[in-house]
Amino acid sequence: MSQKIGPEHRIELAGEYDIARKPELSATLEAVTNACPVAIDMSRVSFVDSTFLGELAKMRLRHVESPVTLIGVHPHVARVFRLAKLDRFFAFRE
Numbered sequence: 039m040s041q042k043i044g045p046e047h048r049i050e051l052a053g054e055y056d057i058a059r060k061p062e063l064s065a066t067l068e069a070v071t072n073a074c075p076v077a078i079d080m081s082r083v084s085f086v087d088s089t090f091l092g093e094l095a096k097m098r099l100r101h102v103e104s105p106v107t108l109i110g111v112h113p114h115v116a117r118v119f120r121l122a123k124l125d126r127f128f129a130f131r132e
Contacts, residue, residue, distance in 0.1 A: 046075045052082035055090035063090065067097040074104055077131075081110025091122055098127050107131050 047070045055063060070076055076097075098106055107129040111119070119125040 046077050047071060048077045048079065050079045050082075054085035055083060056085070056087045057089045060089050060093065063093050067093055070097065070101070072100055072104070076101060076104060076106045077109055078106070079109045080112075080115065083115055084112070086115055086118055088122075091118065091124060095124060095127070105129055 049066060049070070051063075051066075053059075078094075106127075108119075109131050111130055116125070116130065119128070
């Protein structure tokens with residue numbers, strides 16, 4: 039689910055994200071306008087693979103001027119961000 043709330047674009051993700059969900063994820067992330075902060079609620083995401091990381095990295099590159107915050111990231115998912123050294127490009131919030 040994706041919606042604009044005030045000056046922020048909020049995306050809620052749930053489940054496992056791998057190659058099978060790439061089209062859905064790409065469409066969701068590409069729909070976000072470039073001129074506003076983005077908050078992605080990942081509290082219900084249980085698994086991510088390199089496909090997810092790649093799509094999120096592409097979205098981050100489109101939003102260089104705006105903050106992108108990941109909310110409620112589970113420790114095992116946050117570890118994937120750290121291992122890929124992508125944690126430095128996103129803000130994390132509980």
